[in-house]
Amino acid sequence: MNPSFVFRSGALITATGISFGAFGSHGLRALKPPMPETKINSWNIASNYLIYNGLALLAISFHPGLLGASRKYRLGAGLIMAGAAVFSGSIFGLVAARDKFRWLGPITPLGGVSMIAGYIILAL
Template sequence: MSPPSSTPLLPRTFPGGSQFLWRSGAIIASVGIIAGAFGAHGLRRRPGITADNIHAWETASSYAVYNGLTLLLVSLHPRFSTHRFAGPAIAAGGLIFSGSIMALVLARDRFKFVGPVTPLGGAIMIAGYLSLAL
């Protein structure tokens, strides 16, 4: 009988670690800021854009900035920068959440199927934040 393996099925730490989270955070925050600027200036000029669309866009861009800043902070933490779930879940969930809202605002007719994806992204994002507390 061979001894039990010391290598877990899933790694205990996130292999990309702090460098991946730092870069992801910087990119996601930048995209959120750019999207916010576009929403404030260019989006309003598009035909068919309503006040509800503008509000949804502002929510999506704000969450992108929040999640980007969070990833920057998490990347600096000695324990959480290598957490196998928290950072990747915040990044992926945030991208799905904000990206799906932006896709719906820009092309609702072509991306109707994305609507149900938004809450899934939000749930993944929230799970990432909650895992920081465990």
Template sequence: MPANNPTDDESSPLLPRPSPTLQTQTRPAESAMASSAIFWKVAAISGATAVGFGAFGAHGLKKRIADPARLASWGTAAQYQLIHSVALLMASGNPLAASLFTAGMTMFSGSIYALTLNPEKFKFLGPVTPIGGVCLIAGWLVLAFGKKGGPPKFPRF
């Protein structure tokens, strides 16, 4: 049986605690810049996928779906995603508006894409589409009536 070590009692932490002098605290400005940089990247990726989905809808989807209304829905989803990707770029310094745009694009366009591909399988997503639309509208209203900070400050990478 090993000798009892006073540091091996059950009350000692599993991981060593960092010394207070080594801890760094994130300042609000640094946190806002990190958030802004994340939304900027999300917006850029969303814009790229919107262009890709739009091209797929205009060319590849026509081979799989004959219904013009479903094809038009796909085009609407891609258009709204692209427009709101640009809005998200502009709102990347406003975390509330940026979050609403991100949620709105995901729910609005994402549900339409899924419903266009397989309406029966994804029927449960029908109510998600208008919720996403409300998020998009709310994002615009937050920009209109929220804190007025002048033109957007774009993140530096």
């Protein structure tokens, strides 16, 4: 995993978060039957997490440790990418399917743990 990949991933994750956030603010409210406000809030939280983690990956891509052979930065960035995708993706799936895929619920915390682990690895 090189800095260019981390940078591009961060940019795509951020763009996805912004796009899904806009849809959550406008499109979900226009659905028939209307989406409950609690579900819209969950969608927006998932969008925000994508934006935060995408911006973090953009910053991480400039760290000199990522340029070398530092396994720590590659592992941390990979855990953040995977965690953001699993955390937000499972929430998007739950909301979009109107809870028809309840099995996604227990997966959400795994994404959160992955993100946290990635940041802790970077901090060590």
